[in-house]
Amino acid sequence: MDIQGKIIAALEPRTGESARGPWKVQTFVLETHDAYPRKLAFEVFGEDRLARFNIQVGMEALVSFDIDAHEYNGRWFNSVRAFDVRPATEQAPFPAASAPAAQPAGTPTPAAPAPAAAPADSDDDLPF
Secondary structure, three states, X not given: OEEEEEEEEEOOOEEEEEOOEEEEEEEEEEXXXXXXXXXXXXXXXXXXXXXXXXXXXXXXXXXXXXXXXEEEOOEEEEEEEEEEEEEOOOOOOOOOOOOOOOOOOOOOOOOOOOOOOOOOOOOOOOOO
């Protein structure tokens, strides 16, 4: 899932030691620009990702994240973990459709490619 907004808070990083070695995680809060702004707290796990994403309070960001839940002592907890954070100006997931450029009068318009024809030996009449 992706969400875009402004980073409004960065909590203190937490560190620890596991059987696989040391770890580091930091929580950030993002606020959307909707008519009714929503806030999302997400975590970035790993010192390498924290350095690579370089998240700063006040930056516009596009955050790609996974949501998961786990149970502990009969209670359920959600986990929102980011796997990619980019400045919003760098993202272009959906290129805007551009209007055709104006051409001088008398200039032929290039024809659109014809759709592919179905094989002649096909028995079904489905378009896909």
